[in-house]
Amino acid sequence: MSEEIHLQTFGDLVRYGYNLAGWCRPCGRHEDIDLTKLPADRGYVSARFRCKTCGGLVGVTLSQIATSGDNSAYHAALDKWRKPQ
Structure with a gap:
């Protein structure tokens, strides 16, 4: 059975491996938002x-x-957030 998660904060998104991508309708710019x-x-x-x-x-x-492919730089940032401080 899967563990239930609650996504409420930017930290939760990072901790559970989610991404936010932004797009601007007026100018068409598209970019991932650096949650870290x-x-x-x-x-x-x-x-x-x-x-x-x-x-x-x-x-x-x-x-x-x-979770596959070469995302090593982003996964290193995620690991930093996932470790208890």
Whole structure:
């Protein structure tokens, strides 16, 4: 049986291997959001992001990070967050 998880904060997303990708409708910019640079205890559901290029409001999508392939740099950052401090 699978363990139930609760995704409420940016830290939870990192801990359980999720990714947020942002896209800007006005200018079409698309980029992954670096969750390790955001406050771990901040809720992500109501978070708002602005485009670095045009300042437009950014929409986000939530997805699980691929567990295969060469994602070593990102997985190293995830490991840092997963370790108890």
